[in-house]
Amino acid sequence: MDFFNYSDGQLMAESVSVAQAAERFGTPCYLYSRATIERHWHAFSDAMGGREHLICYAVKANSNLAVLNLMARLGSGFDIVSGGELARVLQAGGDPAKVVFSGVGKTEAEMRQALRAGILCFNVESEAELERLNRVAAELGVSAPVSLRINPDIDANSHPYISTGLKQNKFGIPWDRAVPVYQRAAQLEHLRVTGMDCHIGSQLTEARPFVEALERLLGLMDQLGDEGIELEHLDLGGGLGVPYTDERPPSPAEYVKALLPSLGDRQLKLILEPGRAIMANAGILVTKVEFLKRGEDRDFAIVDAAMNDLLRPSLYGAVQPIVPVQPRQGEARLYDIVGPVCETGDFLGKERRLALAPGDLLAVRGAGAYGFTMASNYNSRPRVAELMADGERLHLIREREPMAQLWQGERLLPE
Numbered sequence: 001m002d003f004f005n006y007s008d009g010q011l012m013a014e015s016v017s018v019a020q021a022a023e024r025f026g027t028p029c030y031l032y033s034r035a036t037i038e039r040h041w042h043a044f045s046d047a048m049g050g051r052e053h054l055i056c057y058a059v060k061a062n063s064n065l066a067v068l069n070l071m072a073r074l075g076s077g078f079d080i081v082s083g084g085e086l087a088r089v090l091q092a093g094g095d096p097a098k099v100v101f102s103g104v105g106k107t108e109a110e111m112r113q114a115l116r117a118g119i120l121c122f123n124v125e126s127e128a129e130l131e132r133l134n135r136v137a138a139e140l141g142v143s144a145p146v147s148l149r150i151n152p153d154i155d156a157n158s159h160p161y162i163s164t165g166l167k168q169n170k171f172g173i174p175w176d177r178a179v180p181v182y183q184r185a186a187q188l189e190h191l192r193v194t195g196m197d198c199h200i201g202s203q204l205t206e207a208r209p210f211v212e213a214l215e216r217l218l219g220l221m222d223q224l225g226d227e228g229i230e231l232e233h234l235d236l237g238g239g240l241g242v243p244y245t246d247e248r249p250p251s252p253a254e255y256v257k258a259l260l261p262s263l264g265d266r267q268l269k270l271i272l273e274p275g276r277a278i279m280a281n282a283g284i285l286v287t288k289v290e291f292l293k294r295g296e297d298r299d300f301a302i303v304d305a306a307m308n309d310l311l312r313p314s315l316y317g318a319v320q321p322i323v324p325v326q327p328r329q330g331e332a333r334l335y336d337i338v339g340p341v342c343e344t345g346d347f348l349g350k351e352r353r354l355a356l357a358p359g360d361l362l363a364v365r366g367a368g369a370y371g372f373t374m375a376s377n378y379n380s381r382p383r384v385a386e387l388m389a390d391g392e393r394l395h396l397i398r399e400r401e402p403m404a405q406l407w408q409g410e411r412l413l414p415e
């Protein structure tokens, strides 16, 4: 459920006309809906009933400061994967005590930064990382809160690039090493073992793999309990899918409800790290048709947005709906919707049946997650503006990059 609907033949973002937003701030632009973001966040939180929990929004999905600030105002925690994401969270007013730090390659500098900020815990992904974290914490004279990311070897049935919980993936500590690594962690003087973590993949469309992972982790926790290692929290990661087209994933409420029975009355805080499920359908990418071109066996609609603005179709073959902002009468034809970037793989959608004329506006739906955050300057294209609708109000939350920013920091060689 989102707040992008048609009214009087016009696509609206809440009560804001998308066409007027494009007129005012130009295209391409990302346009988000505050009400949708808040609704999705609450859907997770409300389904928890009385259970102790923390929603740690996955910053990588959309890290605009205005988005992070909305999360902070809701009381959200954050899942980060870099020092840059931590800096953004702090800049946006997020609470460092609600930050979990994931990722396989944390540098010493990032560890220092996070220890100084006082984050909730490090989701440690390898034995070498554990040793490094202990050393860095010792240098600072502090104790680092640690949760081990366990790779439960579970098939998420998602795209191979975004499945993370199989033993051939680079993520997490192998299932069969979990107990000895916990024992090692418990011995290290500058670590405090607080939790267990996993993240099995992204865009999962069924609850079953999550429940399986949860049960595997709970079994492991019981084993650790026998060894005298008691944990305070269990972090099940993110990964709940969204309906882009005809996928039918469980809703956040159905997903949380599927998890709760396995937890029973254990005194354990449940952490979730949703990104896509909160943001994907809270945003659209608005783009203008520059040219229509008749091809041999298909037509092309050449639009002003490209793979550098929204990479998912090119990278994963992801299919996201593309709809007219002001639907017109007339003959609908089959179009490949392509951008101006010099790559054959530069497309936003293939074989879409649309009635189009040059100058028309299109909206790519489901673009609020992994849209702007994966954007690049390829072909020296400035990154686009980001807007947020809030009821009848429209806010510019990131300016379109000025040309000069393209070469900011670059230097010529001396004569």
Ligand SMILES: Cc1ncc(COP(=O)(O)O)c(C=O)c1O
Pocket: 058, 061, 079, 102, 103, 199, 201, 202, 203, 237, 238, 239, 240, 273, 274, 275, 276, 277
């Ligand atoms: C460790 C971790 N947590 C959370 C997420 C968020 O995933 P999603 O956006 O699928 O909810 C990801 C990305 O897949 C991740 O790698």
Ligand SMILES: N[C@@H](CCCC[NH3+])C(=O)O
Pocket: 060, 162, 202, 203, 312, 369, 370, 374
């Ligand atoms: N970027 C991916 C998801 C990867 C999630 C990051 N762990 C996507 O757009 O679907």
